[in-house]
Amino acid sequence: MSADGEPDDELLGRVLLTRVLEPGDETGGRWVRELGAGAVVRRLREGGPALPGVSAKRWAGLLARAEAARPGRDLEAARDAGVRFVPPGDAEWPGQLDDLGDARPLGLWVRGRPSLRMWALKSVAVVGARACTEYGAHMAATLAAGLAEHGWVVVSGGAYGVDGAAHRGALGAGGATVAVLACGVDRPYPRGHTQLIGRIAEQGLVIGELPPGEHPTPSRFILRNRVIAALTRGTLVVEAAHRSGSLVTARAAQRLGRHTMGVPGPATSGLSAGVHDLLRGEAALVTDVTEVVELVGDIGELAPDRRGPVLPRDLLEPAARQVLAALPGRGVARPDEIARSAQTAPDDAIARLYELRALGYVERHGDGWKLTRQAVMSVRDGRGPG
Secondary structure, three states, X not given: OOOOOOOOHHHHHHHHHHHHOOOOOHHHHHHHHHHOHHHHHHHHHHOOOOOOOOOHHHHHHHHHHHHHOOHHHHHHHHHHOOEEEEOOOOOOOOHHHHHHHHHOOOOEEEEOOOOHHHHHOOEEEEEEOOOOOHHHHHHHHHHHHHHHHOOXXXXXXXXXXXXXXXXXXXXXXXXXXXXXXXXXXXXXXXXXXXXXXXXXXXXXXXXXXXXXXXXXXXXXXHHHHHHHHHHOXXXXXXXXXXXXXXXXXXXXXXXXXXXXXEEOOOOOOHHHHHHHHHHXXXXXXXXXXXXXXHHHOOOOOOOOOOOOOOOHHHHOOHHHHHXXXXXXXXXXXXXXXXXXXXXXXXXXXXHHXXXXXXXXXXXXXXXXXXXXXXXXXXXXHOOOOO
């Protein structure tokens, strides 16, 4: 912005170029980095010779787009829709997007009140299949709600399936969520999520690279995913088939040095096959929010140790457990046999056997000892006797 609050040439240039260059255009990004947005726009407006890296045919298409672009009108339309344009270098610009190099966005159109830069500092992407199962929707919503309760911002793409479940999970927990769209942020897509995206804009943020009114295309969905990956500390994939777009997000996260995580699904489910491929590589397997936070959070934010239930025999002294383990699963054993197997003295073995009898683990048969029926069952099903 200029001193009088009016857009300067650099800002207007970047706004215009969002109409001219497709998201992630590295050739155009290199022009902007080397020459500045204003200089690139002047070259396009003057119709001069092609800049390096494009054919004459493509240059002609860029010239036609530039001639039709009206950046002032786009900024006015954005203001009317409650949308602002955030370019690199702005106080609200998330610096981690600079990791994309020449493929970083020319700027982001932002709808919603919070600061994008502040929210992105502690954010996790939750992505996955559009045609997800009930299991996938449940896991996405549960994990997103848990992340929100732990103070994390949930970032996703606003799509059907896992994306929508993640957004709803965060919103339902009263938390923060960001939808990254592959179209103009004033034009919710998919149409069936108009109400959801409106709610996200009220409680969180809706962002995108494309100017007001622009529609999505298949390539724009794929290129949008690099923004999700770069914006967040890590990407969590919940259900994804082999060719799922969410795998593009995960692989972009890996290239950028971000954490990549996956939620395992049934081995027979094609919708989890892509996640399982990730898990066979460098992605981390996670099953609940504490495991996610341990990966992406600060030092010391550790998930609790995973242990089975405490069983009655776990509370026995080690010597008593050793004698109990020395008894055969079937039949009777003499004290000297039990002592040898437990690697202890016969007198100690007898003392432990009487202790175990009082607890219901063993019973005496003449000169021998055997496990009680309840003790045998506890070995099979993991319960204590009684």
